[in-house]
Amino acid sequence: KAGVTQTPRYLIKTRGQQVTLSCSPISGHRSVSWYQQTPGQGLQFLFEYFSETQRNKGNFPGRFSGRQFSNSRSEMNVSTLELGDSALYLCASSSSGTGTGETQYFGPGTRLLVL
C-alpha cells in the first residue's frame, strides 16, 4: 500500500496570507489527524477527522480549520498567517483513530515558512 502523502512538501507564505495543506491517507483508512511541530512547542495535536466529521480538536485558534472528504482525503487551512505558524505540519492516518489504540501512520509533513 502507498503511504500517507502530503502536499505540498514545502511552502513559503507571508504574514496575513492563507494556506491550504493536503493529506491523502493510506487506502482504507478513515481517520486523519493533523499535528503541528515547532522547536518551541514540540508536537501538538490540531484535530482529527473520521468519516468526514471532526471528532476531536486541539487548543488552536479558529484560524486553523480542516475538513475531510468522502474519499478520506483531508485538508487543513490556516488563515491570516502569523510568523508563529511557521512549522512542520504532519498528518497521520489510521483505520479507526487513536482512541482505539491503533497505530498512526504519519506522512512526511509539509514545512511551512511564514515571512
Added chain:
Amino acid sequence: SQQGEEDPQALSIQEGENATMNCSYKTSINNLQWYRQNSGRGLVHLILIRSNEREKHSGRLRVTLDTSKKSSSLLITASRAADTASYFCATVGGSNYKLTFGKGTLLTVNP
C-alpha cells in the same frame, strides 16, 4: 500541552552500545506509543504498549510500562548509526482520539 516528558533530552553513544530513553506522563492512559523521527521528517511508529501490558519487544527494541509510576522506557540494543534520530513517546488516554507527545530524546549513535 505535553503529556509525556522524555529523559534525557539528548543522548550520545557509540555503535554497539545500548540506548535507554525514559518517558513520564501525568494522567491515566489507554496506551503509550514510541515514535522515531529522522531530522525533521515524518514520524515512524516503533511500538505500542497497552495499559495492561508491562513489557513488549520488537526486534532490537524493548519497551516497558509502569502505570503505577506513570512511566515507560525504550531500550534499543546494539545500536547502529542508522538509529540516530529523535525518539518520542506519545500517550492516548480516555476517549479522546489524539496522541499527546513528549518533547523527545535526540539520540546520536557515533560510528
